[in-house]
Each structure stands twice: as structure tokens, then as C-alpha cells.
Amino acid sequence: MNLHHDKGPVAFAADHAGYALKEQLRGRLADTGTPVLDLGTNSEQSVDYPDFGNGLADVLLRGDAWRGVAICGTGLGISMAANRHPGIRCAPSHDVDTARLARAHNDANVLALGARIIDPETAWQCLQTFLATDFEAGRHAARIRKLG
Numbered sequence: 061m062n063l064h065h066d067k068g069p070v071a072f073a074a075d076h077a078g079y080a081l082k083e084q085l086r087g088r089l090a091d092t093g094t095p096v097l098d099l100g101t102n103s104e105q106s107v108d109y110p111d112f113g114n115g116l117a118d119v120l121l122r123g124d125a126w127r128g129v130a131i132c133g134t135g136l137g138i139s140m141a142a143n144r145h146p147g148i149r150c151a152p153s154h155d156v157d158t159a160r161l162a163r164a165h166n167d168a169n170v171l172a173l174g175a176r177i178i179d180p181e182t183a184w185q186c187l188q189t190f191l192a193t194d195f196e197a198g199r200h201a202a203r204i205r206k207l208g
């Protein structure tokens with residue numbers, strides 16, 4: 061699977077519920093040679109997921125990362141925060157087909173995962189698929205433009 065190591069860093073952000081999964085996925089991805097950026101959180105001490113979703117969006121929109129991975133308990137709260145930023149398309153995905161279609165049809169730039177929903181191996185499969193899948197453009201391009 062081509063993870064596109066050459067396109068730039070993949071940024072990771074998580075709240076306390078997503079911290080452990082973030083550490084696992086970030087380590088596994090770094091082991092493949094992909095550059096990674098860790099935007100926290102850095103422990104299981106309780107934090108607020110909007111702070112991390114907002115921080116991840118800022119880094120992507122500045123162009124300091126190519127893709128983002130946002131993790132909280134369900135993947136929902138942190139994706140809501142990220143999606144409030146125009147230009148961010150954050151897709152909660154808990155199976156490989158959704159992760160693939162989030163890229164192929166929605167040109168998602170952030171993958172959101174729920175650490176309390178998904179097992180780590182499935183999360184890793186989702187992440188690899190997300191990074192390896194290209195946007196199909198075509199009929200999907202005009203729809204993406206309407207998202208603003």
C-alpha cells in the first residue's frame with residue numbers, strides 16, 4: 061500500500077480518550093517512514109476535545125501537515141470541532157470501506173477515529189487505507205466545492 065510518505069507530515073491529535081490509540085497509530089505510521097506530527101494530548105488526564113480538533117485544523121490549514129488523524133472516545137466530538145473550520149473535511153470512519161470512500165468521494169483531509177468504538181488493528185487498517193486512497197474527482201469535485 062502506498063502511504064505517500066513524500067507528501068508531508070501526518071498530524072495526530074487526540075483527547076484523553078484517544079491518547080492511547082494515538083500513540084499506537086503514530087508509532088506504527090512513523091515506523092513505515094511517514095513523517096508524523098504529534099499535537100497531543102500527551103496523557104490520559106482529562107482534556108476538552110475541541111481544543112485538539114481546533115489545533116489540528118489550524119495545522120492543516122497552515123499547510124504544516126498533509127493529512128490529519130483526530131481521535132476521541134467516539135470520533136464524533138473531535139470531528140465536529142475540526143469540521144467547523146472551512147477547508148477541513150473530517151470523516152469519522154470505523155471500517156475500511158468508510159475510510160476509503162471518505163477519500164475517494166469526499167476528499168476528506170482528516171480521518172476521525174473513536175478509540176472506544178474501534179479496535180486498534182481495525183483503526184490501523186482504516187488509517188493506511190485513508191492515506192493510500194486518492195480522491196476520484198470527476199462528479200465528486202463539484203460536490204466538494206459546494207461544501208465551501
Ligand code: RB5
Pocket residue numbers: 075077078109132133134135136137138
Ligand atoms: C470523553 O469522555 C468523550 O466524551 C470524548 O472523547 C468523545 O467521545 C466525545 O465526542
